[in-house]
Amino acid sequence: MRVAILGFGTVGQGVYETLRSHRAHMSNLLGEELEVVGILIQDGSKEREIDASTLVTTNYEKLLQLQVDVVIEAIVGQQPAYHYLVQAIKSGAHVVTANKVMFAHYGQSLLNLAAQHNVQVGYEATTAGGTPIIRTLQHLLKVNQVSKLEAILNGTSNYMLTEMAVHHLSFEEALQQAQQKGYAELDPSNDINGDDAFYKAMILSRLAFGMQPNWNDVYKEGIERITLADIQQEAKRGRAIKHVATIEIREDIPRVSVQPVFLDESHPLYRVDGVNNAITIHTDLLDNITITGPGAGKLPTASAIVEDLVHCFKQQHVVPTMV
């Protein structure tokens, strides 16, 4: 299998390292060697630890000429990411993306295009980092009726709120740590103003309910105005401040809000701390189920991407069996 990686930041490096450290296991799993044939970067002057046999380029056309089977996209923003993935799909490659901004805008059109070209789209890493929420929902939606999702979707915000509550860090100190650990984006505005969780909520809304709400109807607030004093005051009342996205369907329309809320200890999201994300899924048959795990970071995000990569391959090479 010939793989290209777009972006070599926190996520791209995590994927590259994982494919190397799991090389033997991956070839057993796939039944063939997996090779990272090319990596797309923006700044050609940076020093990078990449094997000499891999083409490192700023030229996407050159990358696609390498007869790539899977394109893994880990760059930032809507464009050129969407354009690159359209080209990849048209060339017959599967695509796997971590880019929630791009996927919230263009996910459905990529899925439609991929269906026309008989290739797969993996997007587990767009939402909740390494926590397998997309695959879990896809599984549950086969029979269950999902009525509501409540979710902590931004690892940076949750990490910061936890560090402020537990170690009494200031907002700025907590943000600096989240950046050093590779949780926050290079420009962390979307993490703290609620946009990042908003985009993830839009992806979940489309998956759970087949559509997104009108984006202007979504109430969105980040954690910028939360102070250490607010957190300490709520703790005295037995409550935690969490940044929560609520996505539910009412009168056939998805209703979404993304905002800091006060939770008491009876709530399933109360104890979700640090960089963890969590999603409580309310369904008709299950009542509710909560799935939690790392919501950001190099290896957890790489985990979601590499699992998607294997899934794409297996979907395409499934041999029908007679029963």
Ligand SMILES: NC(=O)C1=CN([C@@H]2O[C@H](COP(=O)(O)OP(=O)(O)OC[C@H]3O[C@@H](n4cnc5c(N)ncnc54)[C@H](OP(=O)(O)O)[C@@H]3O)[C@@H](O)[C@H]2O)C=CC1
């Ligand atoms: N960090 C995390 O925990 C998670 C991040 N994500 C998403 O994954 C994506 C990557 O995130 P992350 O690795 O943290 O980001 P970084 O800022 O660490 O890295 C971004 C990489 O993309 C490259 N890049 C950016 N724009 C272009 C472009 N136009 N053409 C080619 N290369 C480009 C940069 O190149 P160069 O090195 O040359 O500057 C860099 O290597 C984002 O969409 C993010 O939202 C999703 C889940 C978790």
Ligand SMILES: N[C@@H](CC=O)C(=O)O
């Ligand atoms: N910056 C994001 C990274 C994962 O999507 C976050 O903190 O959740």
